[in-house]
Amino acid sequence: MAGDARVAHVAKAFKYGLKGITGYLEPAERELLRGLLDDVISMLEPELSQNEDPLTALIGLDMNVKEPSDRALLRLLPNVMKNDDAASLEFRQLTERSLREGKIGALRAAAMGLDRNELVLTPEEAKLWSMALNDVRLVLAERLDIRDEADADHVHAMQDWSQAEDVESYLALVYNFTTWLQESLVQAMMASIDRKS
Amino acid sequence: MTTTAAPGTCAATDIGIKGEERTDIAEQSSTDVLSAADIPWNLVVWNDPVNLMSYVSYVFQSYFGYSEAKSNKLMLEVHRKGRSIVAYGGKEQVEQHAVAMHGYGLWATVEKASSSGDGRGRKGGARG
Structure with missing residues (x-):
């Protein structure tokens, strides 16, 4: 797992206060996040099959579903059993569609909140934001080939935007930004739980 | 939403989970049907280098009420x-x-309580 990420940004860290959980993002940062959220949404949107049984679709079944070949998508929609592909596939047919829809819902909720610089989140919105940021980070981490803690540390060392000279270093900086943002959000959510209990 | 349980109520939550299980088993034995549901299964969460430690702890608190x-x-x-x-x-x-954990982005699998190397189970022993 990744630890705390400390890095200076124009954005302000999420915090918990009288107005609830609040944050602040510059327009460029909001654009960046919107793009990331949209990318993950399009990865998760199920392909519409031509001859799908409308009833099975209605109750959330998907008999044509397969284990994703894209590693990032497989990380978002993992097998439910470690050493039983057949049972995992059967489970996937029953659950994957609603899992995709739930994730898309959280990503859309976060994207919709990006219409102004000041973010004020209800507890439910904060939860959806934290889930959406997590999925964005999981996809970025696959693209950056983060396989172990050493890889994560290597990416984490990239903190200077003036060093962004290629796609990989740019992705690393984006990953570190979303890590920092999610960490501050989770801390604010924890503070709000402490305050209420 | 995130305050499903106050700190210190984990014991009660554990009892709640066991209680549900016992209800299931009671219902089944009343109809004399023994099924796979009687065999305890474990929910396993795996490490990965991406998920934040704070977030994983938040998910356990928020979802399970631990x-x-x-x-x-x-x-x-x-x-x-x-x-x-x-x-x-x-x-x-x-x-x-497991599906709920996948919704949060945690890497979770299910396994029969006796099928893994450490299959004693975290609390499986308590069921004796």
Whole structure:
């Protein structure tokens, strides 16, 4: 797992206060996040099959579903059993569609909140934001080939935007930004739980 | 939404989970049907280098209603040992937990309580 990420940004860290959980993002940062959220949404949107049984679709079944070949998508929609592909596939047919829809819902909720610089989140919105940021980070981490803690540390060392000279270093900086943002959000959510209990 | 349980109520939550299980088993034995639901299954959460430690602990607190101390302990076990059994119960119940974990972006699998190397189970022993 990744630890705390400390890095200076124009954005302000999420915090918990009288107005609830609040944050602040510059327009460029909001654009960046919107793009990331949209990318993950399009990865998760199920392909519409031509001859799908409308009833099975209605109750959330998907008999044509397969284990994703894209590693990032497989990380978002993992097998439910470690050493039983057949049972995992059967489970996937029953659950994957609603899992995709739930994730898309959280990503859309976060994207919709990006219409102004000041973010004020209800507890439910904060939860959806934290889930959406997590999925964005999981996809970025696959693209950056983060396989172990050493890889994560290597990416984490990239903190200077003036060093962004290629796609990989740019992705690393984006990953570190979303890590920092999610960490501050989770801390604010924890503070709000402490305050209420 | 995130305050499903106050810190310190983890014992009560554990009892709640066991209680549900017992109800299931009671219903089944009343119709003399023994099924796979009687075999305890474990929900396993695996380590990965991406998920934040704070977020994993938040998910355990928020979803299972575990105390902060218990959530941190389980989170550290995932981090240090590579995996942790964070809940157990009937198959359908732990499968439901697994989908919820996938919704949060945690890497979770289900397994029969006796099928893994450390298959004693976190709390499986308590069921004797």
